[in-house]
Amino acid sequence: MKRSCFTLILVVIGSVALLVLTSLPSEAASFSGRVVDEEGQPVEGLIIALPSFPGDSPLPPGQRVQVRLPRALENIFRPPQPSETDATGAFSIRNIASPSVSELKLFPERNSDYEILSVEIEGIPVYLDQRQQHFGGLKFSIEPDTDITDAEITVRLRMRIRGRVVFEDGTPLRNARVQLGVKRRQIDGRGRGSSSGSATLDADGYFVEYVNQAAYYTVTVTYQGQSAESKELLLEDGQRLDGLVLTIDGEPQAPKPLERRMAPPPHVHDPARFEALRKREREGMWAINPDNRHAYKMIRCNTREAAQTQATAQDAHLATINDAAEQAWLLEVFGKQENYWIGLIKGSEEGKQQWDNGELVTYTNWISPKESAQDSDANPNYIVLVGMIGKWQVVRPDNPLGRLTKRAILEKEDLIIGAPESEDDVEKP
Numbered sequence: 001m002k003r004s005c006f007t008l009i010l011v012v013i014g015s016v017a018l019l020v021l022t023s024l025p026s027e028a029a030s031f032s033g034r035v036v037d038e039e040g041q042p043v044e045g046l047i048i049a050l051p052s053f054p055g056d057s058p059l060p061p062g063q064r065v066q067v068r069l070p071r072a073l074e075n076i077f078r079p080p081q082p083s084e085t086d087a088t089g090a091f092s093i094r095n096i097a098s099p100s101v102s103e104l105k106l107f108p109e110r111n112s113d114y115e116i117l118s119v120e121i122e123g124i125p126v127y128l129d130q131r132q133q134h135f136g137g138l139k140f141s142i143e144p145d146t147d148i149t150d151a152e153i154t155v156r157l158r159m160r161i162r163g164r165v166v167f168e169d170g171t172p173l174r175n176a177r178v179q180l181g182v183k184r185r186q187i188d189g190r191g192r193g194s195s196s197g198s199a200t201l202d203a204d205g206y207f208v209e210y211v212n213q214a215a216y217y218t219v220t221v222t223y224q225g226q227s228a229e230s231k232e233l234l235l236e237d238g239q240r241l242d243g244l245v246l247t248i249d250g251e252p253q254a255p256k257p258l259e260r261r262m263a264p265p266p267h268v269h270d271p272a273r274f275e276a277l278r279k280r281e282r283e284g285m286w287a288i289n290p291d292n293r294h295a296y297k298m299i300r301c302n303t304r305e306a307a308q309t310q311a312t313a314q315d316a317h318l319a320t321i322n323d324a325a326e327q328a329w330l331l332e333v334f335g336k337q338e339n340y341w342i343g344l345i346k347g348s349e350e351g352k353q354q355w356d357n358g359e360l361v362t363y364t365n366w367i368s369p370k371e372s373a374q375d376s377d378a379n380p381n382y383i384v385l386v387g388m389i390g391k392w393q394v395v396r397p398d399n400p401l402g403r404l405t406k407r408a409i410l411e412k413e414d415l416i417i418g419a420p421e422s423e424d425d426v427e428k429p
Contacts, residue, residue, distance in 0.1 A: 029142045031102075032092035033151030035085050038117070042089030043155060046114060047400075049082040050093050052102040052142070081393070082107055084400040095368060096142060104138040106155070111210075114155040121151050159235055161209045163244030165201055165221050165228070167251055172205025179222040180207060184215045185232070211235065221246050286412070287333050291325065295412045298334045304341045304382045304395075307408035308356075318343030319409040320355040323363050327390065330409060336387040339401065341408035344383040346394050357411075367391035385409075 031050055035043045083091040096102065104119060106112040118127045119138055128138055142148070161182075165173040181196040199207050211217065214237045219230040228246040235241060286295040296319060301307040311317050319342045321327045334340070343356035353361050367386065381394045384405050395402040 029096040029100075029144070029146045029148070030092065030094045031096060031142070031148045031151065032083075032090070033149065033153065034089040035091065035153045035155055036089055038154065038156050042085070042087065043114070044085055044087050044089065046085045046091075046112075046155070047082050047107040048085065048091045048093065048153070049105045049107045049109075050080055050096060050102045051105065052080070052096060052100040081399070081401050084403065099144050100142050101139060102142055104140070104153070113158060113160075115158045116153060116155055118154045119151065120154075121148060156238065157240060159211045159213075159238060160240050161211065161217060161219060161233070161235070161244060162240070162242045163207055163209075163219060163221075163230070163246055164205045165207070165223070165246050165248060166205055167248055169251060171251075173201055173223060173248065174203050174205055176201050176205075176223060178207075180209060181220040181222075182209055182211070183218040183220075184211070184213075185218075186213075186215050187234075213237075214239075219244065219246065221248070223248055226250060289326065289329055291329070296330065296333070297410045298340070299408055299410060300406055301341070301408050302406065304402070304405075304408070307341045307410075311356075311408075311410050314410060314412075316410040316412045317355075317357045319411045320344075320357055320359055321363060321365075321385075322359070324365070327365065327385070330385075331387055331390060334387075334409060336390070338387050338407050339405045340385045340387065341405060342383055342385050342392070343411070344392075346381045346383065365390070365392050367393045 035046050035048065037043055080093050080096045083093045085091045104116070106114055106116065116128050116138065118125050120126070121140070126138060165176075165178065167173065177198055177200050179196065180199040182194065184193040184195075186192070199209075201207055207221075209219065214235060216232045216234050217230075218232050221228050226248045228248050230244055230246060233241060233244070286297050288295050297314075297316070299307065299310050301310060307318060319330065319340075321330070321342060330340075344353075344361065345356075346353065355361065367389070381396050382402070384393050384395050384401060385391075386393055386401075393401065395405070
């Protein structure tokens with residue numbers, strides 16, 4: 001009885017997996033247009049994102065997708081890369097899986113300095129209310145192989161309170177974690193509200209608190225038991241307050257020195273070592289892969305060319321990834337929240353694809369089958385390892401992903417034997 005039930009469960013799971021595979025989006029769509037402010041002027045440098053999920057109709061307001069794909073299928077349905085607006089306000093998001101339901105958002109989500117007022121698609125304007133704006137954005141369906149062009153997104157600067165926290169002598173409270181409370185009283189006197197939470201001040205003592213309605217506001221900041229409260233401030237619709245100063249009693253004190261604790265030395269075959277490496281600040285430190293004895297380092301860089309220059313200066317090259325195990329180790333050590341330049345270039349010359357160090361390409365992990373096709377572009381296109389999904393993407397000159405990628409991974413084969421680095425600059429297994 002138990003065996004037959006188990007067999008039935010396996011059949012059901014297999015059928016569901018097959019159904020999911022056959023119904024997953026397979027046709028690519030695109031969404032492009034421009035972003036303007038309330039006066040119709042283009043807005044430059046705004047990141048437009050289009051998170052999406054499988055389906056052919058939007059969910060009811062407030063409802064989220066509850067279906068979770070099997071682990072083996074999680075990366076098949078991938079969100080398209082965001083797009084950054086240029087000087088004319090233009091943006092273009094490509095390789096959108098379809099059919100799908102997408103949510104139009106501004107990044108960084110919840111912390112963008114702008115908010116969407118309306119979206120016009122094929123001449124039909126859609127206006128967003130506050131609930132749509134702050135709880136999920138605009139949802140719409142994308143049919144198979146559809147190109148939405150000439151969309152116009154109208155945005156405005158979000159209402160906010162920008163304040164500064166100082167001591168009695170005027171010295172700013174720098175880089176400190178504080179408790180921030182905001183009380184709200186509606187202009188017509190019919191309602192009140194409040195919110196509170198922690199905030200980190202910047203190097204000059206400033207904080208930013210976004211609000212979403214016209215009201216009277218009172219701001220309170222608390223630090224080490226000392227509090228300061230503003231007078232009641234009126235913000236009308238669309239206004240921003242940037243001149244608030246909150247003064248804390250007392251004088252600035254030097255931060256207490258942190259206790260230095262000696263961490264136990266890592267063990268040669270301890271699996272927990274990789275978790276410890278991932279949590280530590282890796283930049284500037286070579287890490288040795290126990291499988292191939294090669295050394296790797298993460299660096300910061302503004303461009304792929306700058307990464308190559310740093311690699312050459314350190315007698316290294318951009319990372320060569322020869323199998324899935326090597327890539328898994330790199331992401332475990334350096335983290336999956338970033339994107340990294342690696343040492344591969346896609347060009348148009350047939351049969352000449354190879355790594356920066358001269359090795360032939362024996363393993364690939366493209367973000368889509370189209371990336372594996374031979375590139376017809378006369379210019380070489382660089383490759384980025386997208387850490388979040390563990391896939392490779394070709395970055396052409398007009399792709400905003402290149403401007404957003406600020407890290408690279410270097411590799412050396414002979415760090416230990418004959419290398420000039422000191423022992424302090426090497427993390428051994």
